[in-house]
Amino acid sequence: MSLAFDEYGRPFIIIREQEKQSRVKGIEAVKSNIQAAKAVSRVLRTSLGPKGMDKLLQGPDGDIVITNDGATILEQMEVEHQVGKLLVELSKSQDHEIGDGTTGVTVLAGSLLEQAESLLDRGIHPLRIAEGYEMACKIATAELERISTRFDFGTGTKEDLEPLIKTCMTTLSSKIVGRYKRPLAEMCVEAVLTVADLERKDVNLDLIKLDGKVGGRLEDSRLVQGVILDKDMSHPQMPKELHDVKIAILTCPFEPPKPKTKHKVATSSHPKSQVDIDTVEKFEALRGAEKAYFTDMVRACKASGATLVVCQWGFDDEANHLLMHEGLPAVRWVGGVEIELLALATGARIVPRFQELDASKLGSAALVKEVSFGTTRDRMLLVEGCPGSRAVTLFVRGGNKMVLEETKRSLHDALCVARNLVRDNRVVYGGGAAEMACSLAVEAAAERVGGVEQYAMRAFADALDVIPLSLAENSGLAPIASLTEVKTRQLTEGDPHLGIDCNDLGTNDMRAQNVFETLAGKRQQLQLATQVCKMILKIDDVIKPNEYA
Known part of the structure; x- marks a missing residue:
């Protein structure tokens, strides 16, 4: 700090702000950012899949939230690190655009950065890693398009709607409402098709109201072809019907x-x-x-x-x-x-x-x-x-407020999945089957790429394995043995529908287990995770105020 004078002789103080700032540069900055992203990703990893665990979050005023929804967990967490906040925004973007897959996209981004860290230790430049990730993402997206299945529900018959219902059931199977997933999935599909414009392939979710009352059982939930008002008649002697x-x-x-x-x-x-x-x-x-x-x-x-x-x-x-x-x-x-x-x-x-x-x-x-x-x-x-009617209401019942709120969040995810299927009626198979198929495709393509980028592409393929690994681990299975067995079968049999048997049904065929995921959601996961990893790898200078200066 020093004293200076302006042209009128008035004194003013010059403060050297650089002394009050901490600064991390180069590879150390990249590794520091990767460590923060890995910490956030590991929090959500145990919540992935149908056997994933829930998180109990306590707010500043003492209110309790119990959920395994990735977007809700990250929104309630007080993340201080700048890169950790990037992952929070990543989850919000996935939730806003797709509505589901918020946990998976964060876990995948953390795995990509973890693989990038080992490449940095081998002396590979961050920009070459980012370029290799971009090449691998394009190959994985093309593989998703190849293995996807299209179905038609234009006639509106029960058989045509079955894939929509099964896809919504896949979303609900990892939630607290999994025991009652079939009727809830049917209600979500009916609600979306009621307000959908099938010619334009668009759905306005604002026309679907989620309402509920504490009390009763989950089975008492119902779809109302109209509106529910949380009011009563203004005079007690007015007719009730x-x-x-x-x-x-x-x-x-x-x-x-x-x-x-x-x-x-x-x-x-x-x-x-x-x-x-x-x-x-x-x-x-x-x-x-x-x-x-x-x-x-x-x-x-x-x-x-x-x-x-x-x-x-x-x-x-x-x-x-x-x-x-x-x-x-x-x-x-x-x-x-x-x-x-x-x-x-x-x-x-x-x-x-x-x-x-x-x-x-x-x-x-x-x-x-x-x-x-x-x-x-x-x-x-x-x-x-x-x-x-162009407005419907999903009326939910639950034993307490926490169950009611988590049921609403689960139904919102299922509604978004049904909306995405109206927009793009293609599905891929869950249980980690799509990720393993993409991993095999990226590994095969890396053999044909010259230069350092092939190492990044192999790292991308290894990072994709985190989804089936986490599913197996959260289901109590031997993660590496389960992954190796299923991935080998995919390679030898050429069947991209084989995944992790999380529900222990005795088959790895996700078609037989009716485990579906939307192509749009899975594609968005890959693209968003890759974009965020590229952004973090390009940050080589972190400047922030030093509160101890």
């Missing part, structure tokens, strides 16, 4: 405008600034005006033909009493997201002013029913039988 309902959706408050009483004293310029009710007659006149206002609003709803009013805002007891007296059921304090889903499902138009309410703005539903749960006072409204 309505048939052939005409629904009016309002975003305007069911109450009179509030008089402005900020000015308490009248002046010559504002003689009407004062609101002073000092006699019974004035109070009765004000009360009559409010009642007339309420009555006009209720009559406007009745005149439109509505038999149920859903309001985004609340209304007081007098409006509630008038609605009940006029035989017009109502629901209040419905959130904006639920309002939009209800409008999409019933075909209603959201009305911002009572003057715009007419019969053309109403939606319709075959049944609106208030459902109560057990002996508690929890109630919800089911809106079913919507014409041409």
Whole structure:
């Protein structure tokens, strides 16, 4: 630090920031980054596969999360290292684009970097390793395309939908809901196909709502062809079940405008600034005006033909009493997201002013029913039988909040898998079969490559083996023996469908075990992991503030 003066003679201090920074350069920086990535990857490795373990995460305010979802684990972990945060973003990218495979992509990236570390010790330049990884990734992606299987579900028959259901079951088999995976997979496929645009091959997952209530059994979960509102009727004497309902959706408050009483004293310029009710007659006149206002609003709803009013805002007891007296059921304090889903499902138009309410703005539903749960006072409204419904709800039950939240995360992964199959209806086989087939293809291609890149390609092939190794290890099998046996059979028999028998069914044929994975998800895993490894290998200078300086 030194003192200097500007052109006006004012002193200012020059601080040499370099003294307050730590700096790691060259190969040491690369190895330091690799160590951080390996540490994060090893945390998730035991969560891979159908026999993977769960993690218990405690938040800063004491809340508990139990999950084996890779994206959730990394999101809850407080990762301080910069490269560790890169893997967190890697998992988020996989979750955002594909929805599943977040654990696998992180484990694969950690294995690629671990193999790169041994190549660095042999004196190979990081850029040559990155180039070899890029070449190997292209070969592995082409091999995935070759071994993939395409199926057609355009007719919508049960036989056509079976591959979709089995692929979703593969996703759910590694979750806490594995014992009930078949019915849940069927619900996810039905929900996705309900809102899918098969001509454009697109699915808007925002039209599928995941909702749940603590209590009951997992088997009580159901798919509702409509919307579930976490509300009840605004008055206890209103009917609890309505048939052939005409629904009016309002975003305007069911109450009179509030008089402005900020000015308490009248002046010559504002003689009407004062609101002073000092006699019974004035109070009765004000009360009559409010009642007339309420009555006009209720009559406007009745005149439109509505038999149920859903309001985004609340209304007081007098409006509630008038609605009940006029035989017009109502629901209040419905959130904006639920309002939009209800409008999409019933075909209603959201009305911002009572003057715009007419019969053309109403939606319709075959049944609106208030459902109560057990002996508690929890109630919800089911809106079913919507014409041409473009919104559905997966209603989940669970014994406690942690089971409920983990079930929702599992169903989200299965919904994303079904969506990906609508976009690209090709699958590869799980159990590490696809990774071993890609590893064999990359090893064979490395023999034809001259230069240092062939070492990186062989390292890429060895890194792919981490997936079947982890699956075998987490299943209690001998990892190296299981991998060697299956990989040898793939090489000699030329069958890319052989994988690790994690469920101990006595066969390594993943077709017989119905273990499917989407081609899009597996391809994205390879590409994302390779890109992140290239990025980390090219970092040779790490500069950060030194808090001890």
